[in-house]
Amino acid sequence: MTKFKIALASLVLLVASACQTTDLPSDLSPREEAALLYHRYNIVLNSVLAAVTNPLMNELPEVKAALKDTSSVATAAVSEYVVNAGNCVRAIDGQIVTAPDAEKPCDRRALTQVLSTARAALSKLTEILARHNIGRPE
Amino acid sequence: MLISAGSISLVVGMLDAVAKGVSIVSAVDALHATTERMKSEGRTEPTMEDLKGMVQNLYLLQEQINRA
Numbered sequence: 467m468t469k470f471k472i473a474l475a476s477l478v479l480l481v482a483s484a485c486q487t488t489d490l491p492s493d494l495s496p497r498e499e500a501a502l503l504y505h506r507y508n509i510v511l512n513s514v515l516a517a518v519t520n521p522l523m524n525e526l527p528e529v530k531a532a533l534k535d536t537s538s539v540a541t542a543a544v545s546e547y548v549v550n551a552g553n554c555v556r557a558i559d560g561q562i563v564t565a566p567d568a569e570k571p572c573d574r575r576a577l578t579q580v581l582s583t584a585r586a587a588l589s590k591l592t593e594i595l596a597r598h599n600i601g602r603p604e
Numbered sequence: 605m606l607i608s609a610g611s612i613s614l615v616v617g618m619l620d621a622v623a624k625g626v627s628i629v630s631a632v633d634a635l636h637a638t639t640e641r642m643k644s645e646g647r648t649e650p651t652m653e654d655l656k657g658m659v660q661n662l663y664l665l666q667e668q669i670n671r672a
Contacts, residue, residue, distance in 0.1 A: 497649045504658040511665040518672040534669055541666040545659040549652075 470522045471600040474529065477513055478592055500548040507544045511537065529598055536591040543584035 494502065514537045517523060523530045642650065650658075 495649050497655065500655055501650045501658065504655075504662070507662065508658075508665070511662060511669065515665060515669050515672065518669055534672070537669055538666055541662050545662050548655050548659050548662075 467522060467525070470520070471598070474517065474526075474533075475595060475600050477510075477517055477533075478588060478595060503544060504548050507540070511541065526598060528594060529600065532591050532594040536587045539587040540584040543581055543587075547581060 491502075514533060518530055518533055642654075
């Protein structure tokens with residue numbers, strides 16, 4: 467069980483990592499960046515799915531519920547990022563620009579705020595994990 | 605602190621997830637495969653339809669998680 471808890475704590479880090487864009491290559495177009503974020507988060511969701519279906523998770527019902535809630539919020543945020551980024555073309559000098567086929571304008575600052583929502587949900591999950599001594603030395 | 609690079613490796617094995625962790629390398633590899641496919645189709649970056657398909661896939665995965 468201890469190893470499983472360590473794995474869960476690591477999983478939270480993976481989710482957090484997937485929601486970061488600061489370490490992405492700087493020469494990507496917004497759409498390429500969105501695709502890269504998708505690929506990262508797709509891997510995370512597969513890990514979350516494996517975690518919540520693990521029989522050991524039945525011993526941690528509150529953690530299981532929190533993990534599902536958090537991944538749901540993060541999925542919505544990442545999905546919004548991916549679609550909105552697809553509406554953007556590269557911004558020049560930080561200006562907001564809109565692609566010809568855009569369904570709505572895209573503001574890169576707004577994209578960052580979307581991911582902040584996901585990270586806030588992660589903070590809440592981290593607190594719940596801490597209550598179960600997950601992510602702390604035992 | 606129990607969280608370390610080693611434990612990140614552990615999560616991959618323990619959870620029997622997709623054979624690779626969320627590293628920038630694996631994601632870039634995946635993106636590379638996507639971009640290569642797009643190039644072969646004469647495109648340079650994902651279309652809106654590509655991105656919407658990706659999002660649909662995320663929500664399908666999330667549905668599976670919610671049902672678990």
